Amino acid sequence: MDSIWIRGKRPLYGEMTVQGSKNAVLPILASTILIAGKTTLRNCPDISDVDCMCRILQKIGATVTKKGHEICVDASGALQSRLPAEEVVRMRSSIVLTGALLGRLGQASFCDPGGCVIGDRPIDLHLKAFARFGCQIRREDDNFLTVFAKRLNGVQIPFPFSSVGATQNAILCAVCAKGETVLTGCAKEPEVVSLCRFLNGAGAKIEGAGSKTIRIEGVKKLCSTEFSIDADRIVAGTCLIGVLAAGGEAFLRQAPIGQLTAVIAVAQKMGAQIVPDSEGLLVKRAGRLVSPLLLETDVYPGYPTDLQSPMLTALCCAEGNCMVSERVFNGRFGVHEQLNRMGAAIVAGQTSAEVTGGRKLHGERVFAKELRGGAALVLAGLCAEHKTVVENCHFIRRGYEDIVRDFRELGADIGTETEI
Ligand SMILES: CC(=O)N[C@H]1[C@@H](OP(=O)(O)OP(=O)(O)OC[C@H]2O[C@@H](n3ccc(=O)[nH]c3=O)[C@H](O)[C@@H]2O)O[C@H](CO)[C@@H](O)[C@@H]1O
Numbered sequence: 001m002d003s004i005w006i007r008g009k010r011p012l013y014g015e016m017t018v019q020g021s022k023n024a025v026l027p028i029l030a031s032t033i034l035i036a037g038k039t040t041l042r043n044c045p046d047i048s049d050v051d052c053m054c055r056i057l058q059k060i061g062a063t064v065t066k067k068g069h070e071i072c073v074d075a076s077g078a079l080q081s082r083l084p085a086e087e088v089v090r091m092r093s094s095i096v097l098t099g100a101l102l103g104r105l106g107q108a109s110f111c112d113p114g115g116c117v118i119g120d121r122p123i124d125l126h127l128k129a130f131a132r133f134g135c136q137i138r139r140e141d142d143n144f145l146t147v148f149a150k151r152l153n154g155v156q157i158p159f160p161f162s163s164v165g166a167t168q169n170a171i172l173c174a175v176c177a178k179g180e181t182v183l184t185g186c187a188k189e190p191e192v193v194s195l196c197r198f199l200n201g202a203g204a205k206i207e208g209a210g211s212k213t214i215r216i217e218g219v220k221k222l223c224s225t226e227f228s229i230d231a232d233r234i235v236a237g238t239c240l241i242g243v244l245a246a247g248g249e250a251f252l253r254q255a256p257i258g259q260l261t262a263v264i265a266v267a268q269k270m271g272a273q274i275v276p277d278s279e280g281l282l283v284k285r286a287g288r289l290v291s292p293l294l295l296e297t298d299v300y301p302g303y304p305t306d307l308q309s310p311m312l313t314a315l316c317c318a319e320g321n322c323m324v325s326e327r328v329f330n331g332r333f334g335v336h337e338q339l340n341r342m343g344a345a346i347v348a349g350q351t352s353a354e355v356t357g358g359r360k361l362h363g364e365r366v367f368a369k370e371l372r373g374g375a376a377l378v379l380a381g382l383c384a385e386h387k388t389v390v391e392n393c394h395f396i397r398r399g400y401e402d403i404v405r406d407f408r409e410l411g412a413d414i415g416t417e418t419e420i
């Protein structure tokens with residue numbers, strides 16, 4: 001399935017179920033190697049990043065069994081500290097394995113992680129946190145870094161700005177370190193909270209997740225546990241924005257409403273009606289679609305950067321122009337060129353873009369270059385006249401289990417290459 005076709009210009013009606021969260025499951029899978037026993041994870045999304053993480057776990061010595069949406073990891077055997085470069089370069093969250101390996105073995109060797117091309121993604125905060133724990137860092141001849149310590153000691157780490165991955169790595173170093181660790185300036189994202197809930201279920205002592213300050217009392221070991229992965233707020237948001245942009249009425253079962261406050265506020269401003277209930281969220285957009293004039297991404301609980309590209313599509317179709325300010329990454333407007341080929345009028349710099357609204361999008365053959373930009377092109381196809389073909393959809397498979405299935409359930413005329 002490397003291309004997806006869409007015949008657009010029809011509103012969406014129906015119901016879909018939101019998959020498990022990519023950004024929650026990946027660090028949790030990485031952290032299973034801190035447990036010298038078995039972990040069972042439920043509601044895991046069937047996406048290529050999860051496959052990649054499972055391959056890494058296997059290559060370093062864990063046993064991984066996948067059955068549907070359930071993954072069992074047994075990390076009770078001997079593990080090796082060198083992460084396989086051919087997998088690490090595919091995925092940003094491979095960096096979180098380094099904290100887990102340090103916690104388990106006191107050593108990790110790794111090369112630069114990959115991930116979406118959305119601007120600079122240095123790992124300086126991660127390395128500074130490791131150094132605070134007493135680790136030494138050595139650059140190897142083959143561009144690998146080796147980080148090692150005789151013993152990890154509890155420390156105080158003030159993060160100068162919010163980083164989801166660096167916060168998670170510091171937590172993984174701290175859970176089995178000697179003594180207390182206090183992290184300040186932490187990321188408050190729900191994926192940090194779910195990692196801590198998982199680790200506490202395995203016997204860790206972590207307090208304060210979801211706030212700027214997290215305290216961790218090191219424990220001797222973690223024990224076998226079971227855990228269910230939260231629904232994916234970014235997938236739920238993508239479908240919500242799809243209905244906002246194309247019009248219609250859809251129920252998003254299991255949408256994590258409490259994690260979508262900023263997205264819901266923008267969608268309501270643009271003309272959507274949102275009705276939450278205990279099982280999910282109903283989104284309707286029957287009347288005018290209007291621009292919010294200004295959209296700023298921010299760290300949680302602000303408007304998520306991962307939903308900036310999907311929202312660009314809706315802004316192109318809305319009445320009125322919009323200034324979009326990207327405050328998390330410095331290169332996240334790459335998709336604007338492909339949207340412009342479909343009739344959008346977006347002028348983008350590195351961290352801001354001006355979107356002219358009221359555009360009539362038309363079908364084109366366009367190319368995904370990264371995950372959320374790819375999803376934005378699928379949404380554009382839903383709003384465009386005639387047929388759109390989105391190529392390079394392996395990027396979309398990194399985070400969306402089956403975007404074709406999801407929008408088909410909402411009545412879209414959409415399919416994969418083989419069904420054209
Ligand atoms: C797998 C995963 O969970 N990915 C998410 C995670 O990425 P990730 O954990 O990589 O994102 P961070 O929160 O670390 O990045 C935030 C900002 O900090 C900068 N930075 C980060 C680390 C560092 O050592 N130095 C540095 O300068 C980054 O370049 C970026 O500008 O959070 C991002 C922000 O919510 C999301 O968009 C990603 O979907």
Ligand SMILES: C=C(OP(=O)(O)O)C(=O)O
Binds near residue numbers: 092093115118372
């Ligand atoms: C940027 C993203 O992912 P990653 O950090 O894995 O590249 C994303 O999920 O939008």
